[in-house]
Amino acid sequence: MGKIVILTGAGISAESGLGTFRDAGGLWAQHSIEDVATPEGFARNPALVHGFYNARRQQAAAAQPNSAHRALARLQSDCSGEVVIVTQNVDALHEAGGARDVLHMHGTLAGALCAACGHRWPAPDMMEPGELCPRCGGASARPDVVWFGEMPYYMDRIMDHLAGADIFAAIGTSGQVYPAAGFVQEANAVNAHTVEMNLDRSYIASAFDETRLGPATQIVVDWVAEQLGVTRA
Structure with missing residues (x-):
């Protein structure tokens, strides 16, 4: 079958009870991005x-x-x-579901990062202001999550995968946040078949060869069965 590159966003975890961001009542409706x-x-x-992030970490766990x-x-x-899975999500549900080598381009709630020296370590359940870095001792610990204005992780690897993609699928993502919103153009440039799976059409739906609408637990399961040539379980 070649290479399938899959990008997932908050929509794939919504049916697991984790809030999405940009829909009505989503996380950005309740909190200021800038804050x-x-x-x-x-x-x-x-x-x-x-x-x-402590609240999000507990919810995700x-x-x-x-x-x-x-x-x-x-x-x-x-x-x-x-099959390469790239996710904008900071939860660990892909891994809990059995996926491997997931590229978390926006980091993970399970990680802590020293803003001073760059050291990473497993985050405690509750992080507090002034928490010390175990390597340099600086009071500069923060969640290992990519914030707006920061460069996502693994971009070179992701672009390499897209350059070799035969199929690119975007699942549960709004198409509003770059660079992820530009991945479909990268896939189109190498003539990959592109498919969007969402509850509603995204802002960039017209860039895809195919759009499938519905709950992720329905349309993703059906799409995977098609790729494997099996009957849906």
């Missing part, structure tokens, strides 16, 4: 930012992978070609 998801917001009020996560893991394990 909780920028380096400047963290500098102004680290207690607010840590409280926001209690969540369970859904059938869409498990279907993508099945595709990885059973497909004759290579």
Whole structure:
């Protein structure tokens, strides 16, 4: 089968009980991006930012992978070609569902990062302002999550994968945040077949060869079964 590159966003985890960002009632409707998801917001009020991510960390730890996560893991394990999963999500539900080598381009809630020396370590359940880095001792610990204005992780690897893609699928993502919103153009440039799977058409739906609408637990499971040539379980 060649190479399948899959990008997932918050929509794939919504049915596991984790909030999305840009829909009505989403996380950005409840919190200011500038206050909780920028380096400047963290500098102004680290207690607010840590409280926001502590709550998200606890919520994510209690969540369970859904059938869409498990279907993508099945595709990885059973497909004759290579399947690369890139996610904008900071939860660990892909891994909990059985996926491997997931590229978390926006970091993970499970990680802590020293803003001074760059050291990374597993985050405690609750992070507090002034928490010390275990390497340099600086009081500069923050969540290892990519904030607005920062460069996403693994971009060179992701672009290399897109350059060799035969199929590119975007699942549960709004198409509003770059550079991820530009991945479909990268895939189109190498004549990959591109498919969007979402509850509603994204802002960039017209860039895809195919759009499938519905809950991720339905349309992703059906799409994976098609790729594997099997009957949906």
